[in-house]
Amino acid sequence: MKYFKLQLLIILLSLAMAAQDRAIIYLWPDAVPGETEEKHPAVISDNVSGGVTRLTDVTNPILTVFLPEKPNNSKAGIIVCPGGGYSILAIDKEGYEVAEWLNDLGYTAFVLEYRVPKKQKGAAQDVQQAIKLIRSKALKFNLDTHQIGLIGFSAGGHLSALASTNYKNSFYKKSDYLSDISPRPDFTMLIYPAYLDKGEGKTIDANFKFDEQVPPFFIFGTADDYYGNSSLVMAQALRNNETSVELHVYNNGGHGYGLRKGNTAAETWPILAEKWLKNITKKH
Template structure:
């Protein structure tokens, strides 16, 4: 059921206030590769059900930066957050801003990515590759080391997996010095990922070239999620390639829950992923 107009206005007002509190980086200072539409701010859809802000028509991809508070723990590690939405919309608060705040609370610097939608999978890959390079190029500004990871949900999990396996592809012409840096993430966290099982008989999607150089991954899904096979086949491919992988498959939870309370899976995965992230970042130091 759609929320009433007054509630939608409150949500959007909150979203605008949140955006003003955090720096925004435009990924492409000039033209956006392969984009024919004019640059403009992402468009929120009228559907605000479940208090989710859904953005679409992204023609000017951006990163919104969340840093740990002054005096708080700082692990000097950046994480690019990729919201889901079926490559059609971005669930920007549920799987973006709320996740970034959680990461900051643990000491990470989070970068919420507004990648191109709808139905612009090639553009989305260009966006996440450019985002990782920008974070690396400006690491000193945010008191980071050189390590950058990705965390994605649903289609954002698909995008995170593509970033972790297709980093040797040159998908756009270099824009500046940042593009001389690697776009390989140092780790990937994929929460209820989708579209990783598009191979024959629901095997691993052919474009995902998993090998011994693929970064370590944390995978979480539930058995009652129609997309849960994606996590299973990715975990199998990583295991075969002898890449460190941690997989959790819970019985119930469905899909698209973020970390909001009231869902059994949402109440479990953050602690598991947080523990894995701490081990991973400690090993990378």
């Protein structure tokens, strides 16, 4: 019991440090579409296995702003979508730590706390609203409105892919000043994405819509990942659509490794993604 309390205290302190001096943007200042529960702060899960902070019971989605000390010249803003099987959010491992890495590269990052658990429709609404909000605040954060991207992990990868292929379909009723702002991301990165092969015979999810305006993709996965087929079918669908896609399949590494040291895949994808990002943000 004492050990658990110590772990919980460490988590609370780490969250406080991560959020220190960082702005919070509420996605829905008024009513949250389709949400039946009252707004309240996300709940920190008792499960701290693997040294991961897990959030659940998100009813008031937010973006946490991470500003780089030394911005690069791209003026790109990147929304980070953590994974967690649509049940929790691995908020530090696939959120804050990723945002800090992007800051080190000179990019402005925004960590998305989308609705969980088991609220995929709400999560889809949240990511569309997040893209619109950041685009609307481009001047405030010194961003280019044509340089707004996504990076998603596991379920967050599924969410990012959904937003990147369904930008013509609004997931909620247009009713505010953001109505006419595009929810289309300008580039998308999927790191060990999951659930993309829900089509017949483990083919691409039929909910993804491909046209000539689908943004360029960077995809990284591993051969030994249980969800590894998702990377393959997405890359194939993008190739068939003649969309720019860079796919990397590493031999091993499993799933859910983030960018923490000790896993070769975790140490490899950031190097490849950094090169791709530099190239893609110069093209726009």
